[in-house]
Amino acid sequence: MKTIRKCFILLTLLLVVFPLGAQAFLDVEGGVAFAGYNDVRIPSDIGTAFSLSEETPSSLISVLRIRGGYTFLDRHTVSILIAPLTVQGSGKIGKDVTFQDKTFLEGSDVSSTYRFDSYRMTYRWTFLKRDSLNLGIGLTAKIRSADIALMSDSGYAHRDNLGVVPLINFRAEWFFDDNLGVLLDGDALASPYGRAEDVNLALLYQYSPETVFRVGYRILEGGSDGGGDVYTFALFHYLTAGIQFTF
Template sequence: MKAMFVLLMLLMITNPATSGAQWQLDIESGLVLAGYNDVRIPGDTGTLLSLSEELEINPSSFFRLRLQYSLGERHTVGVLIAPLRLEAKGTIDRQVTFQDQEYAANTQLDSRYRFDSYRLTYRYDFFRSDDLQLGLGPTAKV
């Protein structure tokens, strides 16, 4: 992932300036609340447990960064970085099997939920007007 990001940045920086070339940076942040979050590992023999209903998950902050570079009038390349992590803690009044380990009832459980998203995008704008821009292209989740 880091190598692809560095390569993309080098391509953007070393690309000769063209008409309409520009950088765009979007940064989002907010509060994430856990809703439905059930897990079972392994899926066929582990204990099904709800991180959000059987354990306590405190709200957490998140951020999302999108960096895009327009190459002329119709071509855009970009990268999205969106890490997401939550921690759940508590006890469950039954035995739990998780990743082939047994935990007795009422044992303190600490879990970490991680769902990071990194994406590389290329977009070709096939229609542009003052009010509307339409484009199409691939996105790779890396």
Template sequence: MGRICGCAWVALALLAAARLSPGAPGAEEQKFFVEFEAGPAWQARNDVRIPNSDAGTKFSLRDLQGTGPFAAPRVTIFVKLAPKHEIGFLAAPLSIKAAGSLDRPVEFAGASFPEGPGVEAVYRFNSYRATYRYRVWQGERWTWKLGVTGKIRDARIELRSGDTVAVDDNLGFVPLVHLDGVCRLGERWRLDVNADGLGAPQGRAIDLALKARYEFSPNWSASAGYRMLEGGADVDKVYTFAWVHYAVAGIRFGF
């Protein structure tokens, strides 16, 4: 955790240094926007071991639940405080519930599950974030913003088979580095690059998106592209690592 916080302070130092970066005079941006995004998500990896010791069995939630697709909506709001300063808020729920078969006996969260079918699994990974970002560069084509994000992670893994139920809940705070880039491809077309992420010896978290966006009017635009969510933790209590791919489409309103 100390190393994670240290990386966050490095990001703040970069923000302070960014005041020296050039900007294009007279450039106009929206003071507010809200974006709704949704699309199917697929699990490429979802490995679990709780507890992370001989008392727990490592198994694959992806193999138990299937790869998908699963519904994955999110909503993002950003407000401009000053010409180069913005704050934003995001809600990105992800909940997967499906039944399948275990290929071997599993010890999970203090309960024993036999090999075989009829095991229901719930994987929840809801993300709520607040972001501050600063515009570090604005040129003819590219605009770049750098910031810091505070993320509340609301996670839950549940296995159920007959009368046997085991649950592991995890609610925690994660600091992340934020990066946002927009490339002007033409009069109305934009390429959006957006990421929140940070890594440490105990684990990592990466949320990365690449989307093409078309501006219908000064207020409305629509986008489509690819998003990935990857990360997890390897600590004494838990081992969890997931990799989820998204095909996303969104609609944005701003002024």
């Protein structure tokens, strides 16, 4: 966590000292999420494959995401995203589960915590800019801080992970009316070791030139197969509302 704080203090300073003439923005998004699936096997070679979402189901998850940044020279955007996610569930497991060399017996009452916090810095170039249509493409550096934990009366085990992942960023914004539009944006990339997709589809309402509201659906999906280390893949559905202020 100290590494994350140092990185984002530096990135925040980079955003504060933005170029002359740049236009700053702040975007806040909140809502609820629920798991489509959440499959785990740790270690991936000898651990038990099980589903956190089925064995330890959770209720709806409150979510909050904050993005700040600026656009300079009309077409170049730099931003920072903070997107925490913590899911807590509980249930009676239907089989023996070996997780991080700890065995949880069939029929045990088990609580779980799944944390997947995402911190991202993005650069995007708007290659098409029209009165009603903007299309952009860019790169995102994602810092992933994750932790999976199981706990029962017989013991506790967890596995944490901190890593940096490169992603492709994209954004398509189309205003089909003076004040109404559609937004499709996100970060995504796949490799032989895993994949990550965070994609948002939203309806926009431009309240003023400086303020845009939106409601939408977001999908967060991906994971990794570490080849003997960690196997974890999850899918979350988000129902969200957001607001972006331009300064």
